Amino acid sequence: MVAIADSGSTKADWAFIEAGRSPIQLQTRGFNPVFHDEKFILSELQGRIGTTIDRTAVSKVYYYGSGCWDDKRKSVVRRALQSFFPNAAFLDVQHDLIGAARATCGADPGIACILGTGSNSCEYDGKDVVDNVTNLGYLLGDEGSGTHLGKMLIRAYFYREFPRDLLDEFRALCPGGKREILDQIYEGEAPNLYLASFARFCSKHREHPFVQSIVGKAFGVFLDRHVLKYPGHRSLPIHFIGSIAFHFRQLLDACCRSRGLQLGKVVKKPIDHLIQFHREQEKLERAS
Structure with missing residues (x-):
């Protein structure tokens, strides 16, 4: 059995595949080794997967996760996976960018x-990531993401830039006011997830001119600061994965077209595409 996982900071999608059988799909909380240790990851696996899957039957694991950008952070996830899947002879832990590229670009x-x-981005040659404009995380970067939208909404609220017809509804999201928000951001366990939680407000009011303006500005910053820096941005399709891209596809398309960019695939969850990718890889391995 082969296990495939695509993990963001919020949730992780898992698929367990065997030749000739339909995949078994499960979901756990997301793992990010920047915020989560080996013990947390192992506990989540035991609680969510251990009761459903025969983990001793898993021989290969392909894991794509946020925060897995160097050997130190990858090793945190790898140790937890090795403990949970004791018979996995092959265990590959990659950054979620590799998963995004394989899911959208394929070969x-x-x-x-x-x-x-x-947020993040890369240029992919069909096999490897060949360029990556640095992502500085939720404090300094993550342009165009849920955390970025959350910060923009919070600033607009406290700087008295919110439209009156949305003001009361947004105020209800933070009844504790400034103190509640700052405590969550500076002292909370997962400030990035807290900030991103406000993006649901944008999704709910996606047709409102105020929300359209905020999201459009966020997408513009992402495209200008990241995508336009890649040598192939004029000739290559620009693919996106993630809930923000998916829910605001039309606006994203308009932002791309205004910059002469070719919007490619927009995928909410890449796990189905990763299943297809790895099934094809398994066939090639058996054929060789």
Whole structure:
């Protein structure tokens, strides 16, 4: 059995595949080794997957996760996976950008972008990531993401820039006012998830001119600061994964077209595409 996981900071989608059988799909909380240790990851796996899947039957694991950008952070996830899947002879832990590229580009060149809780991007040659404009995380970067939208909404609220018809509804999201918000951001366990939670407000009011303006500005910053820096941005399709990109596809398309960019695939959850990718890889391995 082969296990495939795509993990953002909020949630992780899992698929367990065997030749000739339909995949088993499950969901757990997301793991980010920047915020979560080996013990947390293992506990989540035991509680959510251990009761459903025969973990001793898993021989290969492909894990794509946010925060897995260097060996130190990858090793946190790898140790937890090795403990949970004791018979896995092959265990591959990759950054979620690799998963985004494989899910959208497959074996073709392209630019793959993530717009979910956080954001990231890369240029892909059909096999490897060949360029990546640095992502500085939710404090300094994550342009176009849920955390970015959350910060923009909070600033607009406290700087008295909110439209009157949305004011009361947004105020109800933070009854404790400034103190509640700052405590969550500066002292909370997952400030990035807290900020991104406000993006649901944008999704609910996606047709409102105020929300359209905020999201359009956020997308513009992401495209200008990241996508336009890649040498292939004029010739390659620009693919996106993540809930923010998915729910605001029309606006994203308009922002791309205004910059002469070719919008490619927009995928909410890449797990189905990763299943297809790895099934094809398994067939190639058996054929060789």
